[in-house]
Amino acid sequence: MKSTKNVLPSLLVLAAVVGLWWAAVVLTRSVIFPTPWQVVTGTLELARDGTLWEHIGASLMRVGAGFGIAVLFAIPLGLWMGRVRGAFVTLNPLFQILRPISPIAWIPIAILWFGVGNASPIYLIFIASVFPMIVQTTSGVHTIEKRYLRAAENFGVPRNKLFRQVVFPATLPDIIIGMRIGLGVAWLVVVAAEMIALRSGLGYMIIDSRNAGNRYDLVIAGMIIIGLIGLALDGIMRLLESMKNVRWRYVH
Amino acid sequence: MFIKTKIHIQNVRKGFPTDKGQLEVISDLDFKVGDGEFVAIVGPSGCGKTTLMNIIAGFLAPDSGSVLVDGNPRLQPNPKGVLITQQGSVFPWLTVRQNLLFGLPDEMPDREQRALEYADLVGLKGFENNYPHELSGGMLKRCEIARALVVKPEILYMDEPFSALDALMSLRMQNELLRILQTERHTVMLITHDVEEAIHLADRVLVLSPRPTRIQASFDITLPHPRRVSSPEAQALRVAILKELGVSETL
Numbered sequence: 001m002k003s004t005k006n007v008l009p010s011l012l013v014l015a016a017v018v019g020l021w022w023a024a025v026v027l028t029r030s031v032i033f034p035t036p037w038q039v040v041t042g043t044l045e046l047a048r049d050g051t052l053w054e055h056i057g058a059s060l061m062r063v064g065a066g067f068g069i070a071v072l073f074a075i076p077l078g079l080w081m082g083r084v085r086g087a088f089v090t091l092n093p094l095f096q097i098l099r100p101i102s103p104i105a106w107i108p109i110a111i112l113w114f115g116v117g118n119a120s121p122i123y124l125i126f127i128a129s130v131f132p133m134i135v136q137t138t139s140g141v142h143t144i145e146k147r148y149l150r151a152a153e154n155f156g157v158p159r160n161k162l163f164r165q166v167v168f169p170a171t172l173p174d175i176i177i178g179m180r181i182g183l184g185v186a187w188l189v190v191v192a193a194e195m196i197a198l199r200s201g202l203g204y205m206i207i208d209s210r211n212a213g214n215r216y217d218l219v220i221a222g223m224i225i226i227g228l229i230g231l232a233l234d235g236i237m238r239l240l241e242s243m244k245n246v247r248w249r250y251v252h
Numbered sequence: 253m254f255i256k257t258k259i260h261i262q263n264v265r266k267g268f269p270t271d272k273g274q275l276e277v278i279s280d281l282d283f284k285v286g287d288g289e290f291v292a293i294v295g296p297s298g299c300g301k302t303t304l305m306n307i308i309a310g311f312l313a314p315d316s317g318s319v320l321v322d323g324n325p326r327l328q329p330n331p332k333g334v335l336i337t338q339q340g341s342v343f344p345w346l347t348v349r350q351n352l353l354f355g356l357p358d359e360m361p362d363r364e365q366r367a368l369e370y371a372d373l374v375g376l377k378g379f380e381n382n383y384p385h386e387l388s389g390g391m392l393k394r395c396e397i398a399r400a401l402v403v404k405p406e407i408l409y410m411d412e413p414f415s416a417l418d419a420l421m422s423l424r425m426q427n428e429l430l431r432i433l434q435t436e437r438h439t440v441m442l443i444t445h446d447v448e449e450a451i452h453l454a455d456r457v458l459v460l461s462p463r464p465t466r467i468q469a470s471f472d473i474t475l476p477h478p479r480r481v482s483s484p485e486a487q488a489l490r491v492a493i494l495k496e497l498g499v500s501e502t503l
Binding site: 147148150151152153154155156157161166169170172244245246247248251 | 345
């Protein structure tokens with residue numbers, strides 16, 4: 001009962017937005033801007049002939065690959081930079097310079113290096129999501145409370161045990177936060193990347209729908225689907241936050 | 253009765269650099285703790301008690317002097333002596349059982365058995381698979397004590413261990429500690445600001461002076477256990493210790 005109570009206001013807002021949109025289209029007699037119903041029928045049409053699933057699959061595959069490589073790269077590197085002061089001092093300035101560069105600015109270079117295939121967007125997604133994860137992981141290691149490191153020191157455990165049972169689990173909540181941020185930007189970037197160079201994916205679908213006969217119903221359908229999938233991806237990341245061994249960070 | 257010396261704090265000095273020059277915290281402290289003895293250290297706040305404990309437990313190096321354990325200089329912390337602090341350091345990401353296993357080498361054959369045994373000893377039976385945030389403050393303290401005891405340390409260093417608990421729980425934990433110490437004899441160094449706690453638990457109470465700290469007075473407590481802090485002898489000791497601390501009691 002409580003959850004319906006929480007969901008109800010936001011559903012009302014959504015309904016109001018759709019209602020206003022509908023009213024605006026009808027009142028202005030727009031021939032090019034679709035009504036919500038046209039968006040629904042357009043989406044069903046794409047779903048039926050299968051192209052929608054292909055686009056979604058292509059986008060998800062690219063995000064999965066780019067983000068996956070970024071995770072494999074960022075977490076060990078972030079942990080290492082957090083533990084080894086020399087590594088932090090040496091590499092942090094470089095990452096701080098690279099981090100604020102929008103992934104979109106990398107598009108020409110990505111095309112130059114990787115061409116217009118799948119490798120370009122995967123590279124862009126990697127670039128977009130790797131830095132937030134490195135930074136968050138490193139700061140997670142830096143903020144491990146001293147009392148825990150001292151206790152570990154007191155028991156004189158071997159290094160690998162210190163790492164497995166103290167440093168890594170203590171940093172895990174921050175790693176998950178980094179992954180949430182990283183996946184969020186990855187999803188932002190895939191659409192932008194696909195608008196430019198590819199023949200599949202949700203970004204391509206949006207641009208192609210406009211170019212091929214001003215199908216704005218499909219443009220908006222693409223946007224809404226992107227939003228919904230982004231929400232779902234974040235939901236999956238939030239499931240990680242409810243794992244029992246990271247709950248300690250969120251209860252107080 | 254002759255007791256073997258366990259810990260010898262030998263002419264320890266410690267200061268910290270500040271804006272206004274060197275701040276002398278501990279000046280030339282020298283005392284011994286016997287094997288199996290329970291020594292409580294009380295002193296005014298800010299007198300360097302915690303600094304002293306960190307030096308004795310090996311987390312901080314003195315500027316001069318040394319700490320000898322069994323006659324050998326102690327340079328680094330080790331599981332022979334485990335530190336328990338007010339804040340506590342039970343790992344929140346491990347269950348009670350995993351915390352107790354932490355200090356036991358992976359190759360030890362009966363480690364699981366031993367962890368369960370110590371969980372039972374401190375009354376945490378049935379909570380082995382709980383995470384610390386699911387425990388009360390008192391249970392958390394029991395877990396920390398069990399994690400220290402399970403590695404069979406020779407010395408327990410306790411820095412205000414029960415100060416974060418409410419008065420009733422603090423008293424219960426004191427009794428619990430005494431009960432455990434009857435079955436396993438450890439050398440204990442306890443830092444506390446609670447004079448009654450010191451009288452309740454210790455064989456000897458050292459009173460530290462304000463900074464730069466030195467030993468101002470020493471009281472042997474020969475009352476048999478279980479002690480009643482309200483007994484006239486204990487109260488006389490309490491008044492005497494408080495007097496050393498500059499608090500005169502008017503009842």
